[in-house]
Amino acid sequence: MIKLPGLIDPHVHVREPGQTHKEDWDTATQSALAGGITTILAMPNTKPPIFDSATLDIALRAAKQNARCDYGQFIGAGPHNADLLPALANRAVGLKMYLDSTFGELRLDDMTLWTPHFEKFPKNFPLVLHAESRTMAAGILFAAIYDRPVHIAHISLREEVLLIKAAKEKGIKVTCEVCPHHLFMTKDSPLPQEEGARANGRKEVRPRLATKEDVDALWQNLAVIDCFATDHAPHTLTEKDSDNPPPGFPGLETALPLLLTAVSESRLTIPDIIEKMFTNPKKIFNLPEQPETYVEVDENAAYEIKASEQFTRCGWTPFEGWKVKGKIRKVVLRGKTAFEDGKIFAEAGYGRNIRG
């Protein structure tokens, strides 16, 4: 039995408000606890997005009522809200900026729209960037110019990890996270697909699954990677197998088993997991202590990943059938057994806002 601290997932799409047929605060936090995660940081691109006082209230009210693990809520940077966000900063975990691939109220096409957020959002709260490839480089330049830290979400490419390495060596304040699916899958990994469904709908994820060279570069540069994050992005199987499959994978319940399996294969160490799923995210996002909180895993328990045994509402996993080694036995959160042997014991509303 290995004892880990309560883990932190800095990148979770809870889907509430707006898309609770995929997930909500109740199911997302059950899924987190079952995955050994006692704090989730929720992304703001819900429907509506969390991007002003009223929408932040909606999210925090739902979380307060239904969350079973601790949580923080990101607010989203939009083209018109830079002036009003600083007043909301201390109720949120930080600011999320969608600099690539997002439409609607959080779209920030023109770099001049980035500037007021970099200038105005309080410097003691993190800026998290969805920014791929050259856009990521642009975001890091903004960090250098405005002399404030940025955290790059879900890097997946060799060029990204190598540029972050060079920027860190230069002293630029940049941190980053990698998702398990970008560590354990390539664009050529087969994913199960329903017969008659649109080809590769289940494989759709952003950033896309990358090449073997990209995956190898991530593993070779683990020291550059500050956090593991799931980018838990649940969609139903009906949606994934439709003509217009939305991008995203669930990931809360599979991250730790996959990483423990890598430990069993000597590709990773337990201290790596603690550093990247506890120490670093706690520091980067300035999270409070969780007293009497820990996770017990049986590092020798081998099993097969099955969506049917998961708590996420979406009902599938891209890792279906994968054989893993390392099972989460028990999660204690603030003195209370929150999960044990496949059952959730924390009640809806037990979770606390990390900025509460």
Next chain:
Amino acid sequence: MIKLPGLIDPHVHVREPGQTHKEDWDTATQSALAGGITTILAMPNTKPPIFDSATLDIALRAAKQNARCDYGQFIGAGPHNADLLPALANRAVGLKMYLDSTFGELRLDDMTLWTPHFEKFPKNFPLVLHAESRTMAAGILFAAIYDRPVHIAHISLREEVLLIKAAKEKGIKVTCEVCPHHLFMTKDSPLPQEEGARANGRKEVRPRLATKEDVDALWQNLAVIDCFATDHAPHTLTEKDSDNPPPGFPGLETALPLLLTAVSESRLTIPDIIEKMFTNPKKIFNLPEQPETYVEVDENAAYEIKASEQFTRCGWTPFEGWKVKGKIRKVVLRGKTAFEDGKIFAEAGYGRNIRG
């Protein structure tokens, strides 16, 4: 009569080798002299591109034989030539990196391909980047990380000039140039078109003509702009009016008259022109003195721009019919009258390599 120094155009497509039906060293340098320009810096994306010792020889041999004004030749960064370019640096004016929109041997898609050039090209020679918008920001980050100056070619957007301003204020070593067509035209400017030709073929240029807001931002931030450059990119009218019009405008003979017209309208000053077409490019590209060299312009002479009176081989101008005020009367290059009252007097071969 105003006397100016011999002007420098740091961005010229001579089209030789490979496309001499559009232009060659003889006609390009006649066009330059008629425009008051006594030094042109030639871009390397010819056919073949200038990207190794053999191709550099081809370009320099043609230039030596036919250039009528002084010149420098850029070499082009490719995915495989970073190791061999340092040995060629002192025969070239600098390194041109195509980080956007170019195909073939000079394509540098992946940012990991930029790194060896930033690391290896001698630091006392300039790096010029074709890099728009976010790619430009990425290029500036590389300048910051590798602590060497970059010069951004033909900026056209508000977001670009404002980001360069911020980067300069931060102390990052970046300079930039703007083309007259991006100062005097917007995407809505009408361009004459032959009947039956593909709509807007003549308007094709990269970077594209921008919005009025972009143009206004360039004028409002003239202090940020280090150089005026023509990006003289001649194509024949047959090509421009074809189904697949290549992007590019000729510009050598129209730049100075257009800028002098702006002076007559009090939008610009003569010292601005001297700074951005002589002092700054001379410094950025480390160009030698041209003794006994000057340009005489009649600041009061009004005339109409006509392609039929130009020396460029391409046979058209996007400014056809524009009324300008300020005419180039005489150009003296190293003691010799090279151009006077519409006639070229410098002979083919009179021009010298600025790295000679």
